[in-house]
Amino acid sequence: MDSLFLQQVLNGLITGSVYSLIAIGLTMIFGVMKISNFAQGDYSMVGAYTAVFVMAWVGGWLGWIGSVVAAAAVVGLLGVVTERLVFRPLMTRWTDIDMIMVSIGLFILLDNLAQLFFGATPRMIGDPFGGTTVNLGVASTSLLRLFCFFFAGVTIFCLELFLNRSRMGVAIRATSQNRFAAQLMGIDINQVYRITFGVGALLAGVGGVLYGTLFAIYPTMGALPTLKAFAVTILGGMGNIRGAIWGGLILGVAEALGGNYIAMEYKQAIGFFIIILVLLVKPSGLFGRKEGA
Amino acid sequence: MGAILTTDRLTKNFGGLTAVNDVSFSLEQGEILGLIGPNGAGKTTLINLISGAFPPSKGTITFEGRDITRDKAHTVNTLGIARTFQVVRIFSRLTALENVLAAMVDRKHKGPWSLVWDSFFRRACALTEDKESCATADSLLDFVGISKYRDEQAGNMPYALTKRLEIARALATQPKLLLLDEPSSGLNPAELTGQIDLIQKINAQGTSILIIEHVMKVIMGISHRLIVLHYGEKIAEGEPEKVYNDPLVVEAYLGGDSDAQH
Ligand SMILES: Nc1ncnc2c1ncn2[C@@H]1O[C@H](COP(=O)(O)OP(=O)(O)OP(=O)(O)O)[C@@H](O)[C@H]1O
Ligand SMILES: [Mg+2]
Numbered sequence: 392m393d394s395l396f397l398q399q400v401l402n403g404l405i406t407g408s409v410y411s412l413i414a415i416g417l418t419m420i421f422g423v424m425k426i427s428n429f430a431q432g433d434y435s436m437v438g439a440y441t442a443v444f445v446m447a448w449v450g451g452w453l454g455w456i457g458s459v460v461a462a463a464a465v466v467g468l469l470g471v472v473t474e475r476l477v478f479r480p481l482m483t484r485w486t487d488i489d490m491i492m493v494s495i496g497l498f499i500l501l502d503n504l505a506q507l508f509f510g511a512t513p514r515m516i517g518d519p520f521g522g523t524t525v526n527l528g529v530a531s532t533s534l535l536r537l538f539c540f541f542f543a544g545v546t547i548f549c550l551e552l553f554l555n556r557s558r559m560g561v562a563i564r565a566t567s568q569n570r571f572a573a574q575l576m577g578i579d580i581n582q583v584y585r586i587t588f589g590v591g592a593l594l595a596g597v598g599g600v601l602y603g604t605l606f607a608i609y610p611t612m613g614a615l616p617t618l619k620a621f622a623v624t625i626l627g628g629m630g631n632i633r634g635a636i637w638g639g640l641i642l643g644v645a646e647a648l649g650g651n652y653i654a655m656e657y658k659q660a661i662g663f664f665i666i667i668l669v670l671l672v673k674p675s676g677l678f679g680r681k682e683g684a
Numbered sequence: 685m686g687a688i689l690t691t692d693r694l695t696k697n698f699g700g701l702t703a704v705n706d707v708s709f710s711l712e713q714g715e716i717l718g719l720i721g722p723n724g725a726g727k728t729t730l731i732n733l734i735s736g737a738f739p740p741s742k743g744t745i746t747f748e749g750r751d752i753t754r755d756k757a758h759t760v761n762t763l764g765i766a767r768t769f770q771v772v773r774i775f776s777r778l779t780a781l782e783n784v785l786a787a788m789v790d791r792k793h794k795g796p797w798s799l800v801w802d803s804f805f806r807r808a809c810a811l812t813e814d815k816e817s818c819a820t821a822d823s824l825l826d827f828v829g830i831s832k833y834r835d836e837q838a839g840n841m842p843y844a845l846t847k848r849l850e851i852a853r854a855l856a857t858q859p860k861l862l863l864l865d866e867p868s869s870g871l872n873p874a875e876l877t878g879q880i881d882l883i884q885k886i887n888a889q890g891t892s893i894l895i896i897e898h899v900m901k902v903i904m905g906i907s908h909r910l911i912v913l914h915y916g917e918k919i920a921e922g923e924p925e926k927v928y929n930d931p932l933v934v935e936a937y938l939g940g941d942s943d944a945q946h
Contacts, residue, residue, distance in 0.1 A: 565786035572773035577761035
């Protein structure tokens with residue numbers, strides 16, 4: 392295989408791991424609460440701006456790692472607050488379509504607040520490693536991008552631990568499989584909703600720092616990760632976390648290869664192409680389960 | 685002894701349909717109370733009301749002297765009422781053990797943050813490594829006789845055993861009152877006998893039971909008393925033999941489209 396191909400695969404895996412992270416948050420919220428959250432990418436935007444501020448304040452690689460932690464905290468909290476103030480009051484009375492409209496409203500609100508407070512000028516998170524590159528033999532990449540991949544992996548690993556080993560994790564999985572039974576078994580689903588939304592937003596926030604490290608940061612940047620996260624979620628099956636992990640990597644690699652071998656202009660369209668294809672061929676997603684199973 | 689559960693003029697309307705109509709009854713401490721009636725009589729709805737799945741349109745529910753009419757499902761459960769479902773509602777992608785553990789989530793802890801805190805930091809991460817909870821869950825699986833399926837995904841278990849898993853899961857919440865919605869439906873005669881034994885074993889440990897059942901052999905065999913619903917109304921109550929021969933009850937069953945006589 393030629394090295395350009397492997398190089399693109401590596402680039403794709405790195406970007407894809409960030410897509411996975413943001414999409415897992417989306418798919419978790421959908422799985423547990425049946426809310427399609429179109430504001431997911433805006434949580435990433437808030438995470439990215441958190442990083443801009445922390446980097447301006449601390450800087451260096453310590454600042455970058457601090458950004459990840461700060462974004463997790465800030466956006467996790469934002470998730471908990473929006474769940475409580477925006478989504479929960481409407482959950483029992485409103486239909487799925489209403490909830491989608493509400494999340495779009497939230498997305499527009501966050502976009503405009505960001506315009507207001509941060510201004511329209513794009514920002515960048517500088518490379519705290521001074522552009523150091525790492526040669527992996529068959530391909531090379533910057534140390535910073537490797538760190539992005541690493542942090543996405545660590546975050547996903549922690550999430551898996553949380554969901555599989557903790558009490559709250561078991562409660563979340565039980566609720567996503569059968570909300571009615573979970574309630575009647577003494578699980579307080581409002582608590583489950585709060586934590587799920589908090590964790591789902593947190594993942595988008597951490598993803599936002601990584602996304603903002605790879606791409607530019609501006610108030611309306613959230614739309615793209617939202618759409619990618621939906622592509623990934625549809626690809627992996629709605630509510631399916633493993634599916635979202637693989638789906639993100641697949642989308643990342645597909646974009647990198649498509650951008651290289653087909654045309655750069657089509658790169659962003661690949662996600663939409665995947666959505667259409669999956670919905671036509673296997674609507675439950677590549678890793679989908681039968682409904683209710 | 686006294687009543688553990690009392691309903692007073694309980695009514696539930698679904699749009700124009702009155703599924704439960706003015707039903708008052710008491711369940712004595714330690715009792716097995718059978719609830720029968722033709723299909724669509726409102727039996728499951730009555731259990732839904734008691735367990736807090738949805739609120740009644742009218743009337744009150746009192747449990748151990750406390751008004752639980754408006755309490756949420758998880759609160760009702762925490763107070764000591766657990767249930768199983770007519771159509772099994774297990775967590776099919778959790779293992780049998782995890783199903784039972786899921787029902788123990790809120791037992792020892794308070795507040796969402798303590799749930800996260802406990803599981804991650806204080807106890808160095810793990811429900812599945814929490815020896816005490818696991819031992820309790822294991823003993824419950826053993827009690828209902830499905831230890832063999834401990835680490836099996838619940839969705840892959842044989843149907844009859846998922847009904848037992850539901851019972852184990854309900855028991856994990858340490859109920860004082862257990863509501864069983866047709867625990868024998870879909871079981872073969874051998875499994876039926878086992879199910880009766882199990883229910884009596886649970887009752888012998890002091891748990892009061894409200895049981896809905898279409899299989900007459902089961903309900904007549906284990907109930908201390910029976911109540912009969914017909915079109916949402918209570919039409920009879922008392923000793924099983926007497927109720928079974930009550931002309932009103934016979935009429936309801938013959939007139940209805942019930943399969944209870946077979
Ligand atoms: N959530 C609901 N919404 C609307 N109608 C309902 C609902 N639940 C039950 N019903 C209606 O209420 C009536 C009583 O139903 P219920 O399930 O309580 O009967 P049942 O006695 O348990 O019957 P079966 O023996 O068939 O289980 C039925 O006519 C049913 O269609
Ligand atoms: Mg029923």
